[in-house]
Amino acid sequence: MKILACDTSSSVCAVGVFENDKLISKNELDNGRTHSENFMPLVEKTLKESNLSLADIDTISVVVGPGSFTGIRIGVASCKAMAEVVDKKMLALYSLEVLAANEYGKGKNICALIDAKNNQVYCGMFDENLNKKEEFMADDISACLEKISKYDDIIFVGDGSIIHRETIENNLNNRNIEFSKNNKQSAYGLGIASNKKAENVEFITPDEIIPVYLRKSQAERMKDKKE
Numbered sequence: 001m002k003i004l005a006c007d008t009s010s011s012v013c014a015v016g017v018f019e020n021d022k023l024i025s026k027n028e029l030d031n032g033r034t035h036s037e038n039f040m041p042l043v044e045k046t047l048k049e050s051n052l053s054l055a056d057i058d059t060i061s062v063v064v065g066p067g068s069f070t071g072i073r074i075g076v077a078s079c080k081a082m083a084e085v086v087d088k089k090m091l092a093l094y095s096l097e098v099l100a101a102n103e104y105g106k107g108k109n110i111c112a113l114i115d116a117k118n119n120q121v122y123c124g125m126f127d128e129n130l131n132k133k134e135e136f137m138a139d140d141i142s143a144c145l146e147k148i149s150k151y152d153d154i155i156f157v158g159d160g161s162i163i164h165r166e167t168i169e170n171n172l173n174n175r176n177i178e179f180s181k182n183n184k185q186s187a188y189g190l191g192i193a194s195n196k197k198a199e200n201v202e203f204i205t206p207d208e209i210i211p212v213y214l215r216k217s218q219a220e221r222m223k224d225k226k227e
Contacts, residue, residue, distance in 0.1 A: 001198055004057045004082075005190035006043065008035040008075030009067030009095045010114075015042045016187035017050040017057070021195045025049040026187035035074045043082075054086050059203060061091035061194040063098055063185070065212035066122045066138065067114065072211045080206040089203040093193050094212065096124030096136060099158050101189035102182040104130055108153045113144075113160025121160040122214055125151065130196055138214035145171040152176050158183055 002024075007014045013035045016026035027046045029038050047053060062079035065072045083090050099112040107128050114122040116138060123144040125134040133151070137144050141164045148154070149172060156168060157180035165179060 001058045002052065002056060003059055003061055003091070003191075003194045003198060004043070004047070004054070005061040005093070005187070005194045006039070006075055006079050007063040007093070007095070007098060007185055007187075007190055008039055008071040008078075009063045009065055010071065010185045011068075012184050012186065013038045013042055013071075014185060014187045014190060015039075015046045016190050017046055017052060018191045018194060020198075021191065023187070023191055024052075026191075028187055030184070035071050039074055039078055043078075054082060057086065057088065059083075059088055059091055059198065061093050061190070061197065062209065063093045063095050063190075064209060065095060066116075066136070066214040067095045069211075069213060072213070076209055076211050080209050083206040083209075090206055090209050091194055091197040091202060092204060092209055092212075093190065093197065094124070094136070095185060096122060096158075097126065097130055097132070098185045098189040098193045099183075100124060100126045100130060101192040102157050102186065103155050103180055104128070104189075104192050106155065108155045108178070109133070109151050111148060111151075111154050111156045111161070113141075113156060113158040113164065115158075115160045115163050116215070120215075121164065123148070123160070130193065136214060141167055142171065149175070154178070155180055 123137040
């Protein structure tokens with residue numbers, strides 16, 4: 001199965017073409033330009049380097065969130081349009097599982113943490129095979145750590161783990177914890193997460209692909225505060 005996997009939910013714009021779990025071609029950009037400028041040229045480049053056309057792809061996977069509200073909308077809308085053009089089903093990926101895939105298969109529980117500003121994080125807890133152990137959280141870092149404090153042998157991954165490392169170490173000082181050196185979402189993680197979803201036959205139609213934000217945007221929060 002040939003999979004076109006896409007992620008615009010973070011600062012990294014990533015696209016990969018995979019055949020099952022084998023990487024055919026990938027491209028990643030983290031150059032400060034907007035994903036609206038980068039994304040479709042990156043898709044075209046990756047397909048060209050794979051010697052494939054969009055029609056050759058069996059399914060398209062896309063990260064639906066959480067993460068950058070604008071970035072998510074760009075990726076979701078573009079991938080839905082591509083899937084509709086070639087009449088293919090899709091796979092919905094989550095940024096937290098793509099991030100956790102950086103530490104896939106290493107024999108430890110994996111906690112993916114994405115910084116959400118103001119001491120807040122998006123948090124996902126997985127076993128070594130990317131099976132979700134808790135519902136995704138969007139909360140204060142201390143509240144998230146309290147929720148996962150029942151686990152041991154945890155490796156933390158993501159920019160949230162860098163920013164809040166001291167808090168993590170202080171709150172879980174009686175647990176065996178480690179910190180990843182690979183803290184950005186990547187085409188590598190896209191491939192692992194996409195292949196796992198394909199193996200589990202988690203295909204859905206383009207109409208069923210919707211953004212997952214976990215919390216309101218800053219503008220919405222400011223509006224609620226004023227009201």
